[in-house]
Amino acid sequence: MESDDLAQLLRTTDPATGLRAADALRRVAERVEAMHVAEARRAGWSWEQIGDALGVTRQSAHAKYGKDPHHV
Template sequence: MEEPNQSVAAAASSADPTVGLRAVVALYRLAETLEALQVRNARNKGWSWQEIAEALGVSKQAVHKKHSGRV
């Protein structure tokens, strides 16, 4: 039996667009959830918005705008 994330990853490359696009959405939602979790983790450990932005490869303004209300 495949792990759930492996089956989603495999589905993302499906020749069936319905299957592939649903898998893309699932992966996107997972990535968004993990990003929010890790930003919250970093902020709780005292990381600055600049440090988080550098780790994510985005601007400080972008990460602050996206996550400041969540933390």
């Protein structure tokens, strides 16, 4: 889906279409976040630094990304 298409879907007044677009946007954001967490870990960032950058605790960042080898 192109970003222009997604932007148009997010402006819709149809709840079903808008909710599907919001879900697609959330999935993209999760993939981007996971990719950058993995890059940060490869660059030597601590879980505390990653948590700070994400606005969460180090424990939350580690719980979400620390145990899944597909994330890091």
